[in-house]
Amino acid sequence: DAKTTQPPSMDCAEGRAANLPCNHSTISGNEYVYWYRQIHSQGPQYIIHGLKNNETNEMASLIITEDRKSSTLILPHATLRDTAVYYCIVRVGNTGNQFYFGTGTSLTVIP
């Protein structure tokens, strides 16, 4: 079962930073936080993941709170192509690496 909660939808102006929150208050110490996004009728695309430290790659930044109970995905300069459903996932690493998707956040980037 999904261990994360996210707001169902968000809007962001093109060119501005998109900050997508995720709550994972029951996360265990060895569980990673993953972010994927899904553009309509396509397979999910990997964005970033982390354990406790903040992470950054060419797509986004991941900020994890010190208590690890929540995180924020930051798209620094949103474009229209970033319109998608964004999923925050906690990996159940000890039982086979399954991903249980929550409902995600539908991000709409507005021109």
Added chain:
Amino acid sequence: GAVVSQHPSWVICKSGTSVKIECRSLDFQATTMFWYRQFPKQSLMLMATSNEGSKATYEQGVEKDKFLINHASLTLSTLTVTSAHPEDSSFYICSVGTSGSSYEQYFGPGTRLTVT
């Protein structure tokens, strides 16, 4: 990352027939693959974990005799929907799992199944 393909990309079949969906890992030796199902406007639901050379592990509520999974090689897993019914119409997506602390899942493009 791993490149994952699925075939077919879409299929229409008649009620009562069986449909096979292929998931191929094109550039990665995949000991573990996953199968998901997604209904319109809903999230992905994990159906089963496919292990190379052994039986798949099904999630609770997924009928193993209806959704047959075969993972005979490190590059191919197949999902067969047997005796399909209209309620099986869905978007089926597979993924390949890597290993280690940099674990990721790479997803295929999905297969749209419509049962008439």
